[in-house]
Amino acid sequence: AEPGLLQGKKVVVTSGGTIERIDPVRYITNDSSGKMGFAIAKAAREMGADVRLIYGRTDVAPPAGVDAEPVQSAEEMYRAVLKHWESSDLVIKAAAVADYRPAETASSKIKKKGDTMTLELVKTVDILEELGKSKTHQFLIGFAAETHDVETYAKDKLRRKNADLIVANDVTAEGAGFRSDTNIVQVFDEAGLVEQMPVMSKDDIARRLLAIAAGRMKEAGNR
Numbered sequence: 001a002e003p004g005l006l007q008g009k010k011v012v013v014t015s016g017g018t019i020e021r022i023d024p025v026r027y028i029t030n031d032s033s034g035k036m037g038f039a040i041a042k043a044a045r046e047m048g049a050d051v052r053l054i055y056g057r058t059d060v061a062p063p064a065g066v067d068a069e070p071v072q073s074a075e076e077m078y079r080a081v082l083k084h085w086e087s088s089d090l091v092i093k094a095a096a097v098a099d100y101r102p103a104e105t106a107s108s109k110i111k112k113k114g115d116t117m118t119l120e121l122v123k124t125v126d127i128l129e130e131l132g133k134s135k136t137h138q139f140l141i142g143f144a145a146e147t148h149d150v151e152t153y154a155k156d157k158l159r160r161k162n163a164d165l166i167v168a169n170d171v172t173a174e175g176a177g178f179r180s181d182t183n184i185v186q187v188f189d190e191a192g193l194v195e196q197m198p199v200m201s202k203d204d205i206a207r208r209l210l211a212i213a214a215g216r217m218k219e220a221g222n223r
């Protein structure tokens with residue numbers, strides 16, 4: 001992509017997995033390494049954007065030169081994103097946010113007791129859905145991590161969460177999804193498939209995706 005495509009735009013990217021605490025030494029998380037979101041933040045920076053990166057648990061370090069804020073839980077990620085929501089032009093939710101968290105977080109380490117133990121979970125805030133509801137001028141991109149019926153679920157998420165684009169990845173496919181340096185994605189909008197990307201590096205996917213977004217934002221601005 002050309003440098004300068006996102007010049008003057010404020011872009012918020014979320015990355016990594018959230019951490020939902022059970023007690024001071026235990027938590028629930030997922031396999032997100034942070035690579036996909038970090039690639040997007042880096043590419044947006046290279047395209048001239050003012051980037052805010054909000055990231056959870058990751059396996060790699062955030063890219064240099066972007067304003068990066070570490071968070072833990074879905075709730076914290078939501079609050080961090082909200083601080084920048086009004087002033088942002090483009091928000092990309094590549095983070096793997098936990099759908100449920102422990103109903104209570106114990107303040108001291110939970111002791112071993114009986115042979116079984118039950119952990120009660122409650123729903124977390126759906127950040128993308130909340131953003132979709134309060135969207136005004138922002139261009140909103142969500143991801144969909146699926147293991148089957150990728151297209152059906154991706155389109156459903158796009159509508160339900162009022163995103164402008166959804167990037168679907170079949171996380172069971174070889175060379176795609178969590179942890180790898182490559183991904184295989186399909187980008188959807190309201191009308192259907194926008195672009196199918198074969199196995200590509202996360203860096204290349206980030207550049208393509210941002211070029212699509214920049215084009216759409218320009219069109220919207222010219223209308």
Ligand code: PMT
Nearest residue numbers: 033034035036093096097126127128142143144145178179
């Ligand atoms: O980090 P990597 O190892 O590079 O892996 C990349 C990735 C597989 C994590 C990434 O490509 C990806 O698919 N991210 C989204 C993972 C996910 O949470 O998918 P989902 O289908 O559960 O959620 C759909 C969308 O809603 C996502 O944009 C997610 O950020 C958002 N969401 C979900 C739940 C929630 N409580 N709040 C949200 O905002």
